[in-house]
Amino acid sequence: METGAVFVGGDIIVGQFIEPILFGSRTRLSSIAVVFGAAFWTLLWGPIGLILAVPLTLTIVVIGQHVPRLEFRRILLGNEPVLEPHQKLYRQLLAGDTIEAAKDAERWLDESGYIKYLDETVIACLQIASADHQRGVLGKEQLEDLKVFLPEYLAQVRELLDFKYEQQNARMGEGETASPNKTATAVVIAGRGIIDQAAAELIADAIRSELGISTQCPSPGGLTGISAAGQAGHDPQTDIIAVVSVGEVTGAQLDLLVSRVKRVFEGAAIAIGYWGGSKTAESLRKDHDRGPVFTEETVDVLVHTVGRIANERTTNPRRPPPLKLV
Numbered sequence: 001m002e003t004g005a006v007f008v009g010g011d012i013i014v015g016q017f018i019e020p021i022l023f024g025s026r027t028r029l030s031s032i033a034v035v036f037g038a039a040f041w042t043l044l045w046g047p048i049g050l051i052l053a054v055p056l057t058l059t060i061v062v063i064g065q066h067v068p069r070l071e072f073r074r075i076l077l078g079n080e081p082v083l084e085p086h087q088k089l090y091r092q093l094l095a096g097d098t099i100e101a102a103k104d105a106e107r108w109l110d111e112s113g114y115i116k117y118l119d120e121t122v123i124a125c126l127q128i129a130s131a132d133h134q135r136g137v138l139g140k141e142q143l144e145d146l147k148v149f150l151p152e153y154l155a156q157v158r159e160l161l162d163f164k165y166e167q168q169n170a171r172m173g174e175g176e177t178a179s180p181n182k183t184a185t186a187v188v189i190a191g192r193g194i195i196d197q198a199a200a201e202l203i204a205d206a207i208r209s210e211l212g213i214s215t216q217c218p219s220p221g222g223l224t225g226i227s228a229a230g231q232a233g234h235d236p237q238t239d240i241i242a243v244v245s246v247g248e249v250t251g252a253q254l255d256l257l258v259s260r261v262k263r264v265f266e267g268a269a270i271a272i273g274y275w276g277g278s279k280t281a282e283s284l285r286k287d288h289d290r291g292p293v294f295t296e297e298t299v300d301v302l303v304h305t306v307g308r309i310a311n312e313r314t315t316n317p318r319r320p321p322p323l324k325l326v
Contacts, residue, residue, distance in 0.1 A: 033057055033077040086124035093125070094142060096149045102156035109160055115206055118299040122202060123246060127275055130195050130247035143194075150198045157202065161209050184239050184310035185214045187229050187265070190221025191245030191257065191274075197221050200244040203273060203299060207242070211307045222249075223260055230264040239313040240306050241268050247276035258293065269294065269309045273302045 029037070037057035041049030049056075057077060064074030083091065085104070092101040108117035129146070132138045138146075186207055190200035197219055204217035218225040221244075241261050245254065254274060261270055272295045294309075296302040 029054070029057055029061060029077060033061075037077075084124075085121045086128065089121055089125040090128050093129075093146065093149050093153060096145060098149055098152045098156060101153055102160065105157050106160055109164055114161060114164075115210065115300050115303060118202055118206060123199065123275055123299060126195050126199050126246040130276070133193075133195065134247065147194055150194055154198060154201055158205060161205055165209060184314055186216070186240040186242060186306060186310070188215060188217045188242045188244060189225050189229070189257065189261065190217070190219075191243065191249035191254065192222045193248045196245045196248040199246050199273075200242075203242065203244055203302065206299060206303050207306050210303055211310065213240075213306065213310055223257065226257070226260050226264055239268060240271060240309050241265050242271045242273060242302065242306060244273045245276055249276065251276075269313075271296060271302055271305050271309070273299065 034054060034057070038050060038053040041053040041056055043049070045052070061074050061078050064070045064072070064078075085108075089101055089104065092098070092104075104121075105117060108114075108121065112120075129138070133143070186204075188200045188204040188207065190196040200221060201217050201219075204215045207213055208215045216229065218229045220228075243254070243257055243261065249257065254272070254276075258270060258272070261268070270293045272293065274295065275297075294305050296305055
């Protein structure tokens with residue numbers, strides 16, 4: 001009697017719980033899909049259906065991966081995350097779930113690093129927000145919520161960066177602690193609005209933490225931010241200006257921003273991080289008569305470009321512009 005109970009109970013536990021979990025993890029099927037798939041194909045074809053249940057259900061999932069109209073089947077039966085990391089972050093920001101967003105950021109920092117997190121998650125997330133804003137999908141209430149939740153998210157990410165920096169310095173010897181590059185200065189200007197401002201502040205933190213360069217990010221951005229930076233006592237010998245936009249400014253507006261930067265910060269090198277789908281950045285790259293303008297497509301390359309310019313300016317400091325006689 002006891003032996004029969006063990007076999008019956010063990011078969012139920014193994015067949016209904018353990019095997020679905022193992023099959024699901026190995027075949028990209030959810031545990032529920034394995035259970036219902038086995039029941040459905042067994043009901044349809046008997047023992048043969050039971051044997052072919054997992055391959056047939058997996059075939060449906062694979063078809064859903066390659067046929068857009070059947071993608072719902074992949075979502076329904078598969079065990080892959082429904083949202084990509086940047087889509088998940090966008091949903092978290094709209095819902096005000098900044099704590100969970102910060103936890104995801106911490107995992108990215110531990111596994112891949114801050115710059116990769118910006119490139120693969122944050123910039124793509126802000127691109128979606130910018131596109132929704134331009135299309136009128138984001139309503140006034142959602143924009144007002146973003147004005148509250150984005151600063152909270154930025155503050156939490158900045159705390160994580162500071163904590164990682166303190167840990168890094170603690171692991172290094174006292175004589176090996178990296179010192180900031182005090183001879184180079186940079187200003188990061190947002191294109192327009194709170195979405196570009198969030199991107200600019202995060203990139204400014206990346207430049208500061210990765211390169212040790214003294215970096216400022218005036219708020220608000222745009223023409224007002226450029227004028228405010230010029231009037232707020234920033235070093236007139238600022239070496240690098242980074243103009244950042246995820247699509248909130250048009251090509252013509254970006255051109256205007258670059259022209260204003262050249263007038264306010266005469267002689268500074270300009271690096272552009274533009275993720276708005278416009279060809280203006282590329283045209284600025286080819287316009288040699290307008291001075292040193294560098295356009296970059298990723299945060300990683302943008303930060304390395306700023307570092308290269310800083311090293312060049314440190315090695316060969318530029319002279320102040322000559323006085324103009326009236």
